[in-house]
Amino acid sequence: MENFSADTRRIALDAMGGDMGPTEVVAALQLALREFSDLCPVTIVGNEAELTPLLQQANLLDHPKVALLHASEVITMGDEVMTAIKRKRDSSMIKAIELVKNGEARAVVSSGNTKILVSAGTLKLRTLAGVERPALSPVIPREGGHFILIDAGANPDARVTHLVHNAILGSHYAQLELGVERPRVGLLTIGTEEGKGNSLINGTHESLKALGDLVNYVGPVEGFQVFFDHVDVIVCDGFTGNICLKSWESLSKFFRNELKAQMLSTPVRRLGGLLAKGAFTGLRHRIQPERYGGAPLLGLRGTVLKAHGSANRYALMNAIGDASEFIRVDFTSRIESDIERANKILRPEPADAKTP
Structure with a gap:
């Protein structure tokens, strides 16, 4: 089934990449169509034989906003990057990215292999003008x-320019996703004193200060400040950010499991747990990852949203909704002018190259 319309404000949805399988992706699409009245059209990409009965069961097979594009291959978590990109060209992830590259869609949503998604998205869509x-x-x-954490793993070997660009990208994303008009941007380091950090941190700190009002840079932040109301955007390299993110997720799971075990350990505590059930439910909803279903890969000529590999239908539903919002506000076009201004500040044109 293919019913592409002339409308290119379309989302390409990878149905085969995640741990939960296409059943959960179709359920997420059904929820998204109910939840978001102005949702952009969606092309779901994957094995037609598996997806057709699922779409039919969900009453989406002939939905005016849904198209199906067949892909015979699947990229797995064990695939190597370049092997997958070169040899699995008919995979659901690569074909979804190709839709954006060819102008048949504006955004990709995938819960597949992160490394391959980042690499394929970068190679095929290219970065915005001025973004490295x-x-x-x-x-x-x-x-x-x-708060926005940027970068959470796309670029582990960052340079000063990359982190400055991250500050601009993260600031724009915070405006869109968090509704903060003037996001406070902080640089993650080991101390807030001047000069306390490695050469990457110190160089980035000086460069961010040089940007003036282009970014609302409030200075370095330490690890113990992260979860308090200090900043809206935390800038770091992808190596550090990925370790932070996975450590926080692991710690959150540890506390949930430990709290549950402690509350069930004695009859008195079980009774207390019942009395405090509403508070625990509220806490779970507060920290649950489903609310923000996908992490965008910012800086590309097109939107790529990476959902967690184990994302459930509610997380995927929100990722689809976020992709639609990115398209609606034409997010990528808003960034290039700020990147250009930053690059001129960081790399001014030589005096002898200027026109008299």
């Missing part, structure tokens, strides 16, 4: 709200 490397930017809960 893309960055993954999940939304993380903190005291009184949320």
Whole structure:
């Protein structure tokens, strides 16, 4: 089934990449169509033989906003990057990215292999003018709200310019996703004193200060400040960010499991747990990852949203909704002018190259 319309404001949805399988992806698409009245059209990409009965069961087979594009291959978590990109050209992930590259869609949503998604998205879509490397930017809960972490793993070997670009990308994303008009941007380091950090941190700190009002840079932040209301965007390299993100997720699971074990350990505590059930439910909803279903790969000529490999239908539903919002506001076009201004500040034109 293919019923592509002339409308290119379309989402390409990879149905085969995640741990939960296409059943959960179709359920997420059904939920998204119910939840978001202005949702952009969606092309679901994957094995037609598996998807057709699922779409039919969900009453989406002839839905005016849904198209199906057959893909005979699947990229697995064990695939090597270049092997997958070169040899699995008929995979659901690569074909979804190709839809954006060819102008038949504006955004990709996938819960597949992160490394391959980042690499394929970068190679096929290319970065925005002036941007050297893309960055993954999940939304993380903190005291009184949320913050943007950028980069969470796309670029582990970052340079000063990359982190400055991350600050601009993250600031724009915070405006869109968090609704903050003037996001506070902080640089993750080991101390807030001047000069306390490695050469990458110190160089980035000086460069961010040089940007003036282009970015609302409030200075370095330490690890113990992260979950309090200090900043809206935390900038770091992808190596550091990925370790932070996975450590926070692991710690969150540890506390949930430990709290549950402690509350069930005695009859008195079980009774207390029942009395406090509402508070525990509220806490679970507050920190649950489903609310922000995907981390965008910012800085590309097109939107790529990476959902967690084990994302359920509610997380995927929100990722699809976020992709639609990116398309609606034409997010990528808003960034290039700020990147150009930053590059001129960081790399001014030589005096002898200027026109008299």
